[in-house]
Amino acid sequence: MAIKFGVVVFPGSNCDQDAYYSLKKILGYQVEYLWHKNHSLNNSDVVILPGGFSYGDYIRTGAVAKLSPIMNEVKEFAERGGIVIGICNGFQILCESGLLPGVLLKNINLKFVCKDVYLTAVNTSSIFSQNINRSLLIPVAHGEGNYFCDDVTLSDLKKNNQIIFKYSSKDGDVDNSSNPNGSMENIAGIMNRKGNVFGMMPHPERVCNPLLGNSDGKLVFESIYKSLIK
């Protein structure tokens, strides 16, 4: 069975083409764009909400995008167990629309940050992180990536193994000095309880092409692909 990825294009998305290119040209997967005004996911098996500044993010990141027509279908799809991934702005949209718990606050130093960071998978059995047993070097690029939730939610996240990635050192130490944005417990990526909706601030689609010197991001997409073709 061929697995099809759908990349949603909101006005202001700017990592849509990067996700499309990496999935199609580097990983060789089937992929198509999904225009935000449409009401169909065109039979995608995996829906990606890409990075960028949907609707300019002038009100609050993701606050307008969650009202986009296609989000109705994305929600239904997620409720049916469909796989949805939000990267950066996509993660913010997932939190805004309630598909993932918590919020993404402004970075603790109130500045946009773009740099390579190391991630350690704290759950290596999820669809999104299977067999990722070493730290990954993946860039962040955001102004609001400071993950926050209340204590009850946090303990739920832990109890249910919903925390997927944490910011760490190269050797996997999860410490303050490797936290780029003040995120609670260095959280970089989480999934929902059912394990089919996943959001992460770092950009795996940016580090797939070996010509750019790093292809750690492929591991995340390969993990998803492999779990689906099983």
Added chain:
Amino acid sequence: MIEPKITLELALEHGLTESEFDKIKTILGRAPNFTELGIFSVMWSEHCSYKNSIALLKTLPRSGGRLLVSAGEENAGLIDIGDDLAVAFKIESHNHPSAIEPYQGAATGVGGIMRDIFTMGARPIAALNSLRFGSLSDPRTRYLFEGVVKGVGDYGNSFGVPTVAGEVYFDESYQGNPLVNAMAVGIVKKNRVAKAIAIGEGNPVFIVGSSTGRDGIHGATFASEEISEKSEAKRPSVQVGDPFTEKLLLEATLEIIKEDLIVGIQDMGAAGISCSTTEMSAKGNSGMKINLSKVPLREKGMTAYEIMLSESQERMLVVVKKGNEKRVKEIFDKWDLNCEIIGEVINEEKILVDYLGERKAEIPPQDCVLGGGAPVYIREQKEPEYLKQTRNFDFNSLPKNQNIENIFLKVFSSTNIVSKRWVYEQYDSMVRTNTVVGPGCDSAVILIKEINKALAVKTDCNSRYVYLNPKEGTKIAVAESARNIVCSGGTPLGITNCLNFGNPYKPEIYWQFAQAIEGMGEACRFFETPVTGGNVSFYNESPESAIYPTPTIGMVGLIDDLKFVTTSYFKDEDDLIYLLGEDYEEIGGSEYLKVIHNLVTGDSPKLDLPTEKKLHDSLLKLIKSGIVKSAHDVSEGGIISSLAECCLINKNKQVGCEVNVEIKTSEEFSLFSESQSRVIVSISRKDKIDFEKILNDSAQVFTQLGITKGTILKINKYTFELNQLSDIYFNTIEQLMK
């Protein structure tokens, strides 16, 4: 609104001179009305007309090489890179707005230059910027610096183009008048280049993008005068940026160009509708009939004068091929953007402007524009007095035998030398997944996915050199840009320039300008890197003084094969380190002289064009033979600072070195000299014979400096811990900004 009476005083208030006012009356055969006066005043402002610079700019090499579109012909220059692709690039200043409203000033600077690129049908692939401020110890400088960086970042990050390279300088000379120069680079299929032209009688004229408001009225005129205490009152002249709308405008614009629906398109920056209607008509030897009642407005009660002069951002004027109106509207509807027909092309060479049923302006477009009727002046030149002093400075008078370790730590801590990490980490440098080499190396390298080649891009100018020797200093700016491109493995293709100077009506300033142009022309002809276009920014003066003359160079080079991409930093231990080129103990205008002795004096370093060119050729030969592991040019802070950078730049793997640098007459002078045409190269031991043979064959001067080793920088008898240097290098600016 009752329009003011047209008098000479009113014309003078508009920044026109008496003779210019007379000229307008001659052109029209009558006195202008208020709207017409407004149009002429912005079109003949320095900013739009280049009236005091164009005569000299025409002496620059503006054709040849791989140049497809000559400077000034279109919104940006265009260079052939093979495979049916061309690269469009341009740099532009936004100094005046940034001086009073740093965030919006810088943001709209980025927005404006991006539109210049995509209005040609090119997709922007990289942004660069060259920023200059006063001393960071001053709180207002910190405010401006913080605001400008955030403005550049927020606009580019949201727009989705990586900001990959640039430069940031600090010097008291920029205290009241910071420089914000933004550059953009785009890629276009050669057969899909859009023109800024209006032809074909009856073709509809559209305004697309944002609505028009009162922001930015007289922005162009404001940019054409000195900054003073009164400038704060001009804050409304600063436009407000909306990168989200620009992103939509980009996609919609590229779609209408791709579908071949249009005749011509021009972005609206300075002088708004006035500029786009007159320039497009002048180019097409045509005219336009415009009805301003159709322009989507964001404010009530705007007058014709205000609509014509508004510099609201994120707008374009489009001449559509008749019959395609519906399709164009569909595309802009899809992107939720305004798209209104406001008039049509006419055969008569006139711009006819109607508003609310009344004729508000009737002017011949040719007479408004640069290259047409706009005034052209050649101003008086005089060599400035200060040069007598600086040239005759006696370096032997400097105190000697100071502690080299302390001196180096001071020089290396200079905000002009340390890493600009604090700046570039606020910029998305990776979006679009083409960034092979991001900020921090000699130049940035951007992959062109379609053809597996890459572009090397860089901006450069050491304005202290230009201040001390405008001609030589400008040659150095061109040469250093080219050297940086070559260090990254690229062949220089062409330059764009942003000429930031003081008031051209002062003979000393005009002399600096003329000298700079001469030096630039000489260097560009020698390196066969034509000038594709750019921008002139005069009147960069605060009440205290003029800025250092700052002809910023933006250069683009082509890397034919990704395997030639070379970075600045040492890779492994036990590699051999060489210096290509020679030292002449030149410390005039150096960072050392400024930091240690608080002097900006002497002559600039010399730049011998044949020596520089030979260096480029031999280094490219070495790189293409695959034996260069790193290449980094020697610049501010001398060889000792450049060696430290080679050790430190790769934060994830820093490699020390042990080197011996030849001392000519004094350790201080030799270690901190900023002699040109020098590059530090590292290679594997096994390549020693091949390496030296290539250099000997091309008669390139070189010396072996030492080897890469350990975690210290050991230079002659001095040692420095990389840990300590790394902390200085990466954290100094952040500490100062806390």
